[in-house]
Amino acid sequence: MAVPVMEFDRVCFRYSDGNSGGSWALDQISFSVEKGEFIGIVGANGSGKSTLAQLMNGLLCPHSGRVTVLGGDTSDKRCRERLWMKVGLVFQQPEQQLFEETVFADVAYGLKNMGASPAEVSSGVQAALRAVGLEPGEVGKLAPLALSGGQRRRTAIAGVLAMKPDILVLDEPTAGLDGPGRQSILRQVKQLQTDSGTTVIMISHSIQEVLALADKIAVLEEGRLAVWGTAREVIRQQLGRGASSFLLPEWLQVLRRLRELGVSAGGDAVTREEALEEIWQLVEGESNERDKAGSLHRREYSHSPSGPPNQVDRLPASGQLDSARL
Ligand SMILES: Nc1ncnc2c1ncn2[C@@H]1O[C@H](COP(=O)(O)OP(=O)(O)O)[C@@H](O)[C@H]1O
Ligand SMILES: [Mg+2]
Numbered sequence: 001m002a003v004p005v006m007e008f009d010r011v012c013f014r015y016s017d018g019n020s021g022g023s024w025a026l027d028q029i030s031f032s033v034e035k036g037e038f039i040g041i042v043g044a045n046g047s048g049k050s051t052l053a054q055l056m057n058g059l060l061c062p063h064s065g066r067v068t069v070l071g072g073d074t075s076d077k078r079c080r081e082r083l084w085m086k087v088g089l090v091f092q093q094p095e096q097q098l099f100e101e102t103v104f105a106d107v108a109y110g111l112k113n114m115g116a117s118p119a120e121v122s123s124g125v126q127a128a129l130r131a132v133g134l135e136p137g138e139v140g141k142l143a144p145l146a147l148s149g150g151q152r153r154r155t156a157i158a159g160v161l162a163m164k165p166d167i168l169v170l171d172e173p174t175a176g177l178d179g180p181g182r183q184s185i186l187r188q189v190k191q192l193q194t195d196s197g198t199t200v201i202m203i204s205h206s207i208q209e210v211l212a213l214a215d216k217i218a219v220l221e222e223g224r225l226a227v228w229g230t231a232r233e234v235i236r237q238q239l240g241r242g243a244s245s246f247l248l249p250e251w252l253q254v255l256r257r258l259r260e261l262g263v264s265a266g267g268d269a270v271t272r273e274e275a276l277e278e279i280w281q282l283v284e285g286e287s288n289e290r291d292k293a294g295s296l297h298r299r300e301y302s303h304s305p306s307g308p309p310n311q312v313d314r315l316p317a318s319g320q321l322d323s324a325r326l
Helices: 049-056 077-086 103-113 118-131 149-161 179-196 207-211 231-240 250-260 272-300
Strands: 004-013 026-034 038-043 064-069 087-090 167-171 199-204 216-221 224-229
Touching (some): 004 049, 004 199, 026 049, 026 216, 026 224, 049 167, 049 199, 064 077, 103 118, 149 167, 149 179, 207 231
Parallel strands (some): 167 199
Antiparallel strands (some): 004 026, 216 224
């Protein structure tokens, strides 16, 4: 049987300065991660995502329960001392922590601290920059401040990748980036997981972002693990428990709203394709109904010069459905 690379067992954590109102930032969290898996962690602001990330590499230790990472208990100091190399944590807005004079020096920082030789540092930095889609020859000598916001974010991620961590934890790596910037980071992180077998744990405030990428997804709510499972399991559970709409992808928000409006779909859609199919069938069913109603009205109103009143509002075509408006 596969040995988990990370295991949370009934973990509770509370900040001691009382800012969290005396309540648990994390409450009875249990889950485990296998080697090479891609885990998505989603939840609203303040649900405990960043706290969870810091428990993963021993920056924080649980008040009760146990966190085991790569075979060691993070409450053990010797275990924590080696974890900073093995579990690469990319903080929220990591670009704010770039401080060296050049991009090369910044990406090299952690690798140097690990005791790598100058040749290892040079090749490691180049590989890490390429892995995040930056050309070392173009950006290496630039000051981080000369880069765009998206490039600075990639530079910070490269600094962690250069250390070749066994487990990569990314805290909202796409927040604040534009659509193409987001897509390219997601693609590169997924590629890293499939090419090098790195275990990836990615935090996001949008379930949509992790649905297609993650093997398993955790939904945090007020410090509790509300839902845990594969994408399909998580969506089914979310729908079943009437979870808030923002934790559903747009296409399921549309279906749910249609059902609330009394337009019955009766399907079991989970993926985007399934949902589009279900919406399409609804639209077709609705226009068949309209046609029937229309021919009825034509018969009833055939004597009227103005024709039948248009009583059946037509649903927009699936591509035009606007979840915000619905
Ligand atoms: N350094 C801190 N000191 C005190 N309370 C904190 C600190 N960081 C986070 N919290 C509190 O812990 C809870 C979880 O926060 P956090 O893990 O940052 O959530 P998320 O990343 O999901 O937004 C929140 O109630 C937050 O206010
Ligand atoms: Mg956070």
